[in-house]
Amino acid sequence: MKAQSSEVEVFVRIRPTANFAKDLIECLPDGQTVNIHHYKDSRQLHERRKGQLSSQSFRLEGILQDVSQEEVYTRVCRRVVLGALDGYNGTVMCFGQAGSGKTYTMTGSTDSYNQRGIIPRVLQEVLQQVGKRTEYAFSVHLSYLEIYNESLIDLLSSLCGSPHSSPQGMVVMEEPGRGVYIQGLSLHPVHNEEEALNMLFEGEMNRITGSHALNRNSSRSHCIFTLHIESRSRTLSDAKFVTSKLNLVDLAGSERLGNTGSEGQMLKESVYINKSLSFLEQAILALVDHRRDHIPFRQTKLTHTLKDSLGGNCNTVLVANIFGEAAQIEETLSTLRFAGRMKCVQTKPVINEHVDPAAQIKKLQKEVDLLKEELSKCNTLVGKQRITYEPLSEAQLAEIKSQVQRYLEGSLQEISITSVRQVQAVFAQFKLAVQDQEQKVKTQLCQPSSLVDHTAAGKISQHSDRDIRDSTKDVDSGGSGVFAQPTTNARHQSSARAKTKQSKDKHGKRQGTGTPVLKKNLESASKLTLNSVPTPERELDSPEPDTESRDGQEPSHPCSPPPRAEAFEDFKLGQGCKINCTLKENKAVLLERRNLLRQLTEEVNAVKREIDCTEATIQQHTEMAGGQCLAVGDESVHQEPDATLLMQLRELKALYRQRYEVLRDVKAEVNYCEHLVDQSRVRLLSEFEEWYEKSLSLPDEELDDMTEKTKTHEEDNQRLPPETLPDSSGSESFYKARDRTLKRRNNRMLLPTHVHRNLSAGQRKLPPIQPVI
Numbered sequence: 046m047k048a049q050s051s052e053v054e055v056f057v058r059i060r061p062t063a064n065f066a067k068d069l070i071e072c073l074p075d076g077q078t079v080n081i082h083h084y085k086d087s088r089q090l091h092e093r094r095k096g097q098l099s100s101q102s103f104r105l106e107g108i109l110q111d112v113s114q115e116e117v118y119t120r121v122c123r124r125v126v127l128g129a130l131d132g133y134n135g136t137v138m139c140f141g142q143a144g145s146g147k148t149y150t151m152t153g154s155t156d157s158y159n160q161r162g163i164i165p166r167v168l169q170e171v172l173q174q175v176g177k178r179t180e181y182a183f184s185v186h187l188s189y190l191e192i193y194n195e196s197l198i199d200l201l202s203s204l205c206g207s208p209h210s211s212p213q214g215m216v217v218m219e220e221p222g223r224g225v226y227i228q229g230l231s232l233h234p235v236h237n238e239e240e241a242l243n244m245l246f247e248g249e250m251n252r253i254t255g256s257h258a259l260n261r262n263s264s265r266s267h268c269i270f271t272l273h274i275e276s277r278s279r280t281l282s283d284a285k286f287v288t289s290k291l292n293l294v295d296l297a298g299s300e301r302l303g304n305t306g307s308e309g310q311m312l313k314e315s316v317y318i319n320k321s322l323s324f325l326e327q328a329i330l331a332l333v334d335h336r337r338d339h340i341p342f343r344q345t346k347l348t349h350t351l352k353d354s355l356g357g358n359c360n361t362v363l364v365a366n367i368f369g370e371a372a373q374i375e376e377t378l379s380t381l382r383f384a385g386r387m388k389c390v391q392t393k394p395v396i397n398e399h400v401d402p403a404a405q406i407k408k409l410q411k412e413v414d415l416l417k418e419e420l421s422k423c424n425t426l427v428g429k430q431r432i433t434y435e436p437l438s439e440a441q442l443a444e445i446k447s448q449v450q451r452y453l454e455g456s457l458q459e460i461s462i463t464s465v466r467q468v469q470a471v472f473a474q475f476k477l478a479v480q481d482q483e484q485k486v487k488t489q490l491c492q493p494s495s496l497v498d499h500t501a502a503g504k505i506s507q508h509s510d511r512d513i514r515d516s517t518k519d520v521d522s523g524g525s526g527v528f529a530q531p532t533t534n535a536r537h538q539s540s541a542r543a544k545t546k547q548s549k550d551k552h553g554k555r556q557g558t559g560t561p562v563l564k565k566n567l568e569s570a571s572k573l574t575l576n577s578v579p580t581p582e583r584e585l586d587s588p589e590p591d592t593e594s595r596d597g598q599e600p601s602h603p604c605s606p607p608p609r610a611e612a613f614e615d616f617k618l619g620q621g622c623k624i625n626c627t628l629k630e631n632k633a634v635l636l637e638r639r640n641l642l643r644q645l646t647e648e649v650n651a652v653k654r655e656i657d658c659t660e661a662t663i664q665q666h667t668e669m670a671g672g673q674c675l676a677v678g679d680e681s682v683h684q685e686p687d688a689t690l691l692m693q694l695r696e697l698k699a700l701y702r703q704r705y706e707v708l709r710d711v712k713a714e715v716n717y718c719e720h721l722v723d724q725s726r727v728r729l730l731s732e733f734e735e736w737y738e739k740s741l742s743l744p745d746e747e748l749d750d751m752t753e754k755t756k757t758h759e760e761d762n763q764r765l766p767p768e769t770l771p772d773s774s775g776s777e778s779f780y781k782a783r784d785r786t787l788k789r790r791n792n793r794m795l796l797p798t799h800v801h802r803n804l805s806a807g808q809r810k811l812p813p814i815q816p817v818i
């Protein structure tokens with residue numbers, strides 16, 4: 046709840062006297078302004094003629110002069126009391142020199158009912174209101190604290206059995222939401238006015254009083270009578286309730302030490318009183334000064350206890366009690382100055398609303414029960430009676446875990462869901478599975494590189510190989526069931542491994558030594574998964590074709606079709622050898638022609654530069670000769686340019702033309718060579734594509750033929766005997782497909798040999814390519 050700032054209300058009450066100093070204390074008709082006229086030096090009081098009169102004006106909330114106790118209560122206190130019943134904290138305090146009427150104002154006289162002071166009237170009003178406000182359940186407790194010489198005294202402790210609480214047992218405390226309170230101070234519930242008044246009077250009896258030079262019964266202590274009010278709505282069943290504290294404070298006399306004439310114990314009391322009131326003033330000054338961010342509340346028990354009342358969450362009213370006599374004018378002025386400062390203090394009263402945790406839980410539980418009931422009815426209406434919304438049991442959670450595992454493995458098609466709790470549990474299991482998988486991958490990656498090279502990388506390579514092949518390759522890679530892995534030709538396997546290693550080494554060299562394992566794996570994986578083998582285009586342009594490094598090697602024979610890059614290498618060594626050689630020759634010629642072209646271009650440019658230079662020299666000579674003619678004024682002196690230079694120019698131009706023609710021819714040759722290289726390259730690629738495609742899809746007859754020829758490699762352990770096949774009407778397609786796949790796989794194992802054999806038999810010859818002349 047947002048607090049609205051509120052000023053402290055200040056009233057001045059003048060003690061009735063027959064000797065009212067109307068020339069010094071001037072109360073204006075507005076009822077709010079009092080002007081004090083006084084001599085600057087009090088010593089001049091007896092020598093008025095010598096002193097200089099000065100005036101000070103105080104505008105307050107109201108001046109209470111010759112008014113009844115009833116009126117004082119109504120004007121000073123009633124608003125604060127009603128606020129306290131609504132949940133606002135309130136403080137009413139009387140300040141002034143000893144004997145000025147503070148106790149009379151606050152407690153009043155017990156002699157007469159009409160002269161009862163603020164506290165009895167507050168008690169009456171509060172308890173009457175409690176009786177009237179039947180829609181709220183009120184509880185009212187009382188406490189009565191005395192602060193004497195910086196000690197805390199419980200004036201109602203006698204009601205608990207012991208006459209006075211030990212001062213050490215009480216501490217001023219502060220808590221957010223609760224504000225300042227006195228730990229150890231007894232609180233006493235009251236139910237009626239009489240009971241409350243009894244307590245007040247009990248406290249009064251216990252109050253320490255002492256004789257004083259100015260007032261025999263003057264109180265030497267500060268007293269704080271507090272009503273603790275709590276109210277809860279009887280009509281609304283919410284858990285909210287409001288509390289408030291109403292402090293009724295009777296401060297000790299504010300007179301200065303010099304005026305008391307105290308000695309001994311009395312002097313000590315006066316020191317304490319002055320100290321606490323002085324700190325009260327300091328706190329007020331700090332509160333008024335908005336540049337101050339620290340208010341020294343904790344300097345004394347009084348200011349600390351009244352912290353909330355002074356600038357905190359509180360409606361605060363101050364009654365400044367003054368004498369009407371001229372003799373007290375200095376103290377009166379001092380009291381009014383304090384009152385003037387107090388008036389500038391801003392407080393921030395706010396209703397103290399609380400939530401009872403137990404009641405809140407009860408209320409929410411009730412709501413939950415109601416909603417459950419409603420949900421159950423809804424489910425019954427839509428035919429879902431068996432749904433429960435209770436937390437899942439251990440057994441249910443275990444079942445969900447099992448379902449998720451089966452779902453992830455593929456053995457369960459779907460997970461049946463009937464409640465939100467189940468959904469949450471299923472998601473939790475999925476999350477666990479993902480985390481588990483992540484952990485496994487991390488562990489794998491953290492293994493030593495050599496281990497990964499031979500295991501993880503190999504696996505990735507195998508998997509990726511499989512990925513880029515057609516669906517039948519899944520069958521090939523399976524190591525169990527009807528498509529059990531055949532006994533692979535050991536030579537082929539080692540050859541394939543050697544190739545993979547070679548490829549890796551090569552890659553490693555390009556990347557530099559110490560390539561991280563992860564990077565290697567990823568490169569390997571991406572390379573194979575995307576089927577992005579080095580394109581033949583790139584291969585052709587490479588300055589050192591791999592074919593050289595493979596000379597003398599037998600092509601590899603993997604058990605499944607090799608990746609395109611490897612196949613391309615095989616092709617260049619085998620069937621594509623001739624056209625590859627042609628391409629290489631064409632490229633060599635092209636390179637030679639390009640070099641020649643570059644050389645000729647440089648020569649032609651050099652001749653051109655010489656021509657330009659010679660022309661410039663001739664021009665220069667001509668200009669010089671013309672100048673000399675003009676100087677002598679004889680036209681006959683005109684000379685032809687140097688004949689040698691002209692001759693040289695002619696020769697240079699002839700050379701330029703000759704070289705330029707050669708250049709043009711060479712340029713045409715380069716273009717032609719480029720065309721031939723492109724042609725050879727396209728031919729090589731198309732032949733390779735054709736060869737590669739055919740190697741993957743040879744006709745059944747050819748496959749059968751090859752299978753026969755290579756029977757020693759696979760026959761016994763690949764085919765299941767027909768009698769072992771399960772007898773089923775729909776099995777025909779299945780077995781056919783299986784047989785075909787087996788054939789295809791076996792064929793691929795032997796394909797390169799087969800191709801070589803065909804080549805040697807003169808089959809599938811390529812058309813001759815145009816040589817470069």
Ligand SMILES: Nc1ncnc2c1ncn2[C@@H]1O[C@H](COP(=O)(O)OP(=O)(O)OP(=O)(O)O)[C@@H](O)[C@H]1O
Binds near residue numbers: 059
């Ligand atoms: N407005 C008043 N009307 C009638 N009598 C009053 C009034 N104010 C004070 N008195 C009387 O003056 C006397 C002193 O007043 P009181 O004890 O209230 O002063 P005090 O400021 O409380 O003094 P101390 O600081 O010593 O406690 C009392 O006998 C009281 O009855």
